[in-house]
Amino acid sequence: MKKFNESIVFKSIFGIVLMLAVFSLIVSSLGYKGFTEALLEQYADGAFRTADASTTLIDTDEMTSFILSGGKSERYKNTYARLSRMCNATGMTFIYVIQPDTTDYEHITFIFSTINENSGYDQYPFGYVRETTNEDYKNKYRRLYEGDSERELVIRDKGYIETDPHITAMMPLKNSAGEPVGILCVQRQMDSLLKSRNAYLKEVLIVMLIIALLVIFGQSSYLHKVCLMPIKKITDEAKRYATENVPSEKKLTEIISNKDEIGQLAHSIDQMEETIQEYVINLTKITAEKERISTELELATHIQADMLPSVFPAFPGRKELDIFASMNPAREVGGDFYDFFFIDDDHLYMAVADVSGKGVPAALFMIAAKIILANNAKNESSPAQIMESANQYMCENNKEEMFVTVWMGILEISTGKLKAANAGHEYPVIREPGKKFELLKDKHSFVMGAAETTKYHDYELQLTPGSKIFLYTDGVPEATDAHNNMFGTKRMLEALNKEPTASPKHIIENVNKEVGIFVKDEEQFDDLTMLCLEYKGIL
Amino acid sequence: MEITRKEDNGSIILNIKGEIDGTNVDEFEKSLKESVSQSQNVVLDLTGLVYISSTVLRVFLMYQKQMKAKGGVMVIKNVGNDVMDIFNVTGFVKLLNIEK
Missing domain, CATH: 3.60.40.10 (PPM-type phosphatase domain)
Structure with a gap:
């Protein structure tokens, strides 16, 4: 018996599964991209709405007095509380206000820093100064501060050492004179986006696996019926004929209903058997005739020899x-x-x-x-x-x-x-x-x-x-x-x-x-x- | 054996070289038969023919007779010594038109 991986069924299924795999890879990567883009847009939209609402909570003309009080005045505390409530209510991770150092934007100073109570992170204290995270942030701070843009979005979806993947929606804060006094930032974690995206991928894979199994099962039984069984019958008949040398009672074309190439093969084998059979009958006749002639010739040899004095x-x-x-x-x-x-x-x-x-x-x-x-x-x-x-x-x-x-x-x-x-x-x-x-x-x-x-x-x-x-x-x-x-x-x-x-x-x-x-x-x-x-x- | 065929003004000239025996007599008979059926005048030029076996004599005899029956002529010329001996011994020299 042949090894399975040499059989037609294996080869045909292997090909289909391979194509299926390539197909599902394309589908899932396209889906992945579309899914990510759509969700990211929604996320950003929500973050910007919150940011927009949050700017109304802050009296921008008071910024200087907030800073001068060192974050201790009643009005500062009130504003902080409202921002904090906004953060918890909207499910954002951070809502914070910073002032970049406008000479080279290498550092930022935190004025407000509220944090979602379920996030597990700690907020920065008032007046905390840190280095700007990267060039992307730096450029965007500059654009907002210098009036080139009214809103900016930073996406960090890879996951980092200090934070999980997140987006940050940023808007400038301007006083009544229209001068920039700070940047309001709303940071939102992308955990639920990732979760649903993973779930989506999982679903796609499971569906593909099921389809693959169905194809394997379906194709193998289909091939078995229309291809392997008839071929096996033809092989068996050919083997039988080779050893027995007598035509079968039932023709292959009567046993096999295929009208395709296999049907043609069966027909050819039938014809071959018929031709060989005719040939054998003919040959037997000729051989018998030859034997008869040779017997007669032998007899003639004797008669001829007997005619001569010997x-x-x-x-x-x-x-x-x-x-x-x-x-x-x-x-x-x-x-x-x-x-x-x-x-x-x-x-x-x-x-x-x-x-x-x-x-x-x-x-x-x-x-x-x-x-x-x-x-x-x-x-x-x-x-x-x-x-x-x-x-x-x-x-x-x-x-x-x-x-x-x-x-x-x-x-x-x-x-x-x-x-x-x-x-x-x-x-x-x-x-x-x-x-x-x-x-x-x-x-x-x-x-x-x-x-x-x-x-x-x-x-x-x-x-x-x-x-x-x-x-x-x-x-x-x-x-x-x-x-x-x-x-x-x-x-x-x-x-x-x-x-x-x-x-x-x-x-x-x-x-x-x-x-x-x-x-x-x-x-x-x-x-x-x-x-x-x-x-x-x-x- | 090698047979070359020429046609000259209605007559057919066959030049036969080498040896004719039981192995190639059929080939010789075929070309002679063809020539006899096509022309009233057949010339067998035996230049270069060194041997014929007794089986071949029958073919000469058969077509000599056929030619005569249909009023044609079959002439044999340039017979070498060895072949002439055979014609002499068997008496065919009298029956065939041998040109000396």
């Missing part, structure tokens, strides 16, 4: 001769053949032939050719005559233009006379007793099966006891090695002359061996057929 020694009763032959087709069936049999007691018929082409067509023609030749051999007296009548027969209805090269000989055992004819076949190889095997450049006629009017010609050889004749098809000299070199008649003669006195069987084995060494691992391309006869004469 029991050696061939004539155990005849001491006058020894004969051996072999055929190795390049494919299952071949177009070469050899044949030999006694026409009568004294006459041995032998033939080696090569049908043009290879494989089944050549094999069919080969069988026909062999039978026609063998049948004619019983009716005609010489190889040329046999060939002529057989040729006419082969030419009839030979639309495929198949032809066969044939070397044919009839040996008279009693005399050693060999009558032979060559229909476009390879030169025979003859060895006279005590000599080497040599090519006999005999008289050639045209191949059989190609032209009806072809004339064939006999020639005669006199065999003496110990003479050998070797016949072959072009598969022997034309056997090819990996470098495309051909075995050739020269190498063939060398192989024959290795042991020229050996038995026909041995001689053919020698040639076979040399051809094998020469071609090495190359595929045998042509049929390989050889026949060797040794004439021993009348003993």
